Structure formats: C-alpha cells, structure tokens
Amino acid sequence: MQYAQVLINLPFDKKYTYSFSTDMRPEKGDRVIVPFGKKNRKGIIINVQKELPDGVDAEKIKNIEKLYPEYFRLTEFQFEIARRIWRYYLSSYSQALFTVAGAFKPVRIKKKKLTSNPYTPFLLNKEQESCVREFNESDNNIFLLHGVTGSGKTEVYFELISQVLKNKKQILFLLPEISLTPQLLKRFCDRFGEDICVFNSSLSNGERNYAFKAFKDGKVRILLGTRSAVFLPAQDLGLIIIDEEHENTFKQQDTPCYDARMIANWRVELEEVRLVMGSATPRMESFYKARRNIIKLLSLEKRADNRKMPEVNTVTMGETDKVSKNISRRLYNSINESLQRREQVLIFINRRGYSSFVMCQACNEVIRCINCNISLNYHKKLDRLLCHYCGYTKRLPEACGECGEPELKLIGSGTEKLEDELSKLFPEKNIFRVDKDTSSKKDFYFDFFEKMKQRKIDILIGTQMIGKGFDFPYVTLSSVLCADFILDFPDFRSAERTMQLLIQVAGRSGRGIEGKVIIQSYAPDHYAVESAVRHSYQYFYEKEIESRKIMRFPPFISLVRLILRAKDKRNLFSSSREIVRILKESLPAKDILGPAEAPISYIKGRHRFNILLKLSSNRKKYYKVIRNILENNYKGVDIKIDVDPVDMF
DNA sequence: TCCTTGGTGATT
C-alpha cells in the first residue's frame, strides 16, 4: 500500500494523507483533486511513501480523485520559489506553493493562433546601441533601463531578445496590465514571428495549459505575461524583462502579497538569467540601487529619432479663468488648437463615474456606503450611487436622509462628468472614455486601439489606464486635470506616485508629431509637478531621497504592514493594542508605527487598523515576533501581513 | 418553542 501526503490550499500547513488506485503513479510535485470535507479540492503532493504516517487513522483515508497530467508536476525550482515566498512574505507554505503552481484546470490544451507581418528591424540609435553594449559588457545580471518617455526602450528590449534567441534561450517579458498586451504582442509577432505565447487571465483554461506546457518544454521561446507569469517554469531561461517596472500591479494585494519584481530577482539567483527592469519613472528603490551600483543603470536620455520632449505648462487652479468646471481657458484653447490640426488629445482624470460624492444642500450630510466608511459615487449612466470598494449600489434618494432636504449637490468630478463637459464644449468631436466601467467589455482594447489608430477618436479621456505606456503617434496634447489628488494621500509615496503619473501622462504627447502638455494643479510649485515640467526624473529623485532618509522610509529601511480586520471595533482596538504591546517587548519603539485606523477605516463590513514595522537590520528578529503573533489567536480578528507594501489602504 | 447568530472543531 502507498500513501500520498497532500497539501491543500489553506492558510495553515497541515499534510493530509490519501491513497490512490493502482493505475495511478503519483509523485512528489504532482497536482491532484482530492475529496476534502464536503467537496473536492485542489492539492499538491509533497511526498509519496509506503508507511502510513503516525497519528493518521487508516479508516479515514480516501482515494485521490484525479491526477493532473505529468507536465503540471512541480519542479524543484518551483518548490524553491515557494519556500522563499513562505519565508519572506510570511504566508503559509501551502498558500505559497499554490501561488507558485498557478491556477490551472486539467482540461485539453488548446493553441492560440497568432499572425505576423515580418519587417526588417530598424537600426538602433547611438544611445540605444550603447545600452546594449553596456548590457553585454557588464558583470552585473540585474539592470535598470531608465529611458525618458518615447526614447525607444522597446527597441532596446528587442535587440536584447534577439541576442538571447540566437543563443537558443528563452525570454520572459512581464508587463503591468493585460490592456497593454495587444499593442505589444503585435510588435513582438512582427519582429520575431510566431515563436511567442501570451500568458494572462484573459486566456481560456485550454490556452493557459498550452502556454504553460510550451514554455516549460522550451517549445515556445518568448512569453509575454502579467504578474503571475513570473512563476512559469522554463526549459532554458536567458532573460527576464519587466516593463514599466514602477507599476504597483506587480505587487499582489492578497496573501501571499508577493512582488513579481522580487521573484524575478530570485530567479536571477537560481537560474542563469539576466533581468532588465525598464521605466521612465523607476521606483525610488530601484534608482537608489542603481546609483549604488547594486544593479547596473542603462540610460536613454533623449527621445528616439530626434523627437523633442513636449513642452509642459502648468495652470494654477483657483487663480485661472475657467470655461467649465474642470477645464481652464488655457487648456480649452490648447484642445482647440490640436483638434483644428486634426490631431488627438488625451485627458487624465483620477475618478470614474459622474461625481465622487453627493451632499445635502442644507445640512452638508454626505451619502455614505453602508458597508464602508467612504462616500458613494454617482454614476450617471447607471443613474445609481455606487461604492467603488465593495460594489454596494442604491438609487439616488429623493431627499436627504438626515434632514429631508430635497436639494442634493453632486460634488467632485469623474470621467462621466468630464465626458459631459467636453461634449458640450466640442459637440461635433468624437469623445471616447476609458475606465473600469467601459473597458470590461470583451475586445474593448482591440476596438479602442483601432479607433485611435484610424483617428476616429478626437479626445480620449480616462483614468489610470490611459497613462500606461501606450504609443499613439497623433496625440499632440495631454493633460492632467488635477495633479494634486495623490499628494493628499496619507502615504509616504504620494509624491513619488504623483511624479510618476505626471511624467507618464506627459509622455503620451508628441510621440509622432511635436506636442505639448498642460498640468492643472493647485500646487504647481511642488517638486513632483516641477520634475514633470523639467522632464527630469533625477530632479525629483534628489529631493525625495533626502526626505526618505530623514523620515526613515524605503529605500533606507524595509516595511512590513500588519492589517487587522474585525467586525467589532472595540475588539479590534483592544487586540491591536495587545499586538503592539507584544511587538514592543522585543522591538525598538521607533520601529513600530501604530496601531492607526486605516485611511479607509471600514471596508466591506469590517473595521481596519494598520500597524507598520520599520525593519532596519536583523530581519530575523522582526520576523520571529511576527510569526509568534500569527500563531496566537485573536478571536474575531483577521491579520493580514504585507511585506514591502506598495500602499497603505 | 423556533429560529437566527456566533464560537468551536475537524477536514486525511
């Protein structure tokens, strides 16, 4: 008789023992479906043995229900990555292992068809060439490619990729969002033919399985994927590229809160791989490492093809003349100029929906979500109020719930409101909106790119997603309507995030034809705004790094955030105090921040508290205390651990 | 008395 010890995807690490039918040959690393409690669950075999393990009742043992095909068997490499996640990100080992293994269903593989129109590659310019040369000559295996927007980072990537292909090795290319895939995939196919595969959550189960197997077997040499693709095993990996490395989407928000950029670093240690991270606005952490030669800096300081950087102007809101609620006279005139030349305009606004809150005219009461401590947003298209944190929705009430006043004001503008404003100002122009509400439709991005390319869109408005690395040559004006909104966030990275947004949005303008940028701001003198005006990332970096040093924030220390959640606020408060008391017993008080109410103190019916730990040295000491706390049981309180958090919400 | 709610324990 043989027994398989199986881990189930649970927040604790207990091995369960199963038997199996004689025609099955399961081995360590095999993925299985097993009966567990009332229903079947996914499992991973961590051991197969002849003896029944101690303390297991032979009567209770059930048979493995289903064995995944052999190509899904986890490799030693995958086990090692899981071990590192478990240790570094403080999750359970089984959560780490399941994260590395990925979500697959044992269905028939299905190949996705691709088409390509091959062309002769362009010659690199001097700067691009010297990046490639420095890459080849460096002893370092990790690189930061810092290139201004429009400097042709992709051309450098392509040259590095073609070198790796000549050596018959594989390439893993990560990008922050699915929405960037279609545009880039086309460029990849045209350059490298059909030796390429996509891996992200838009694939069907069969297509995912094909991509997994093909890359693992070395049948496909280039893989283009999002965050979770960083775990894909390869036959012979030569290069990992992380494009737009500053994007927070590389960090997973639920347990284990891993960072794909960290996993890629680990792969450099484990495999014979080099890593290139590219951005016009790198994370402070990355640039700091580059400055200290821990990683090698490659720079592109000019736009490709002698194209000029767009001229950036600021408009001081509150002092300036406006043509409508969100549009200054200056911006209006510039939009007109671009449109008269039949060019395109791109406008960024931070919120979706119509208005961000509804306030009573008489008593100033704001309508809030019943599950969250946050105002409800009004969506005109739905004609309903909507919570952006939990999805709660209700009709706009006839009158104020507090005082009965029938007049309610809509305050704070979103994409829908801006769409309204612009269609009144430019009634005969085509205005197109991109946000979470419009982009959920299938093939949305495909249609959107086609329309942009064929200039069927005159004014493009959108949230975060329009600032992310798109290349639209006819955009000659880009604008941020309110540059300051992030600056008010209670987060030490708010200035960095503002700088990144402004430089990225500015970077969408003037990529084909000379263009300009207008930033509307209440604080145009802030160094984050100033850095965008000067097109100088370094200007920002020098100022920000000083403040990080003085304030003891990354990159000078590491952070671990404990997020405590509970239904009962009193209980949460006393548990938080108790946890901080335990922390203070073995850690210096200056390294413990909190407990503090989270910026959004109540989400989905749970109150939230944050405790922030600053780890300067001796990581082990801190981890030991945290592990101890996780082993205690604070009833009714859920503790989530976020190592190297990218936000504080 | 019936029914909802919260805490506890087990899952192989």
Added chain:
DNA sequence: ATCACCAAGGAG
C-alpha cells in the same frame, strides 16, 4: 477555507 454542530438569546 468551509461546513456541521452546539449554545445562547430574541421574537412569538
């Protein structure tokens, strides 16, 4: 995580 079980407490 998920589910069953049991005890407690409130409405009828």
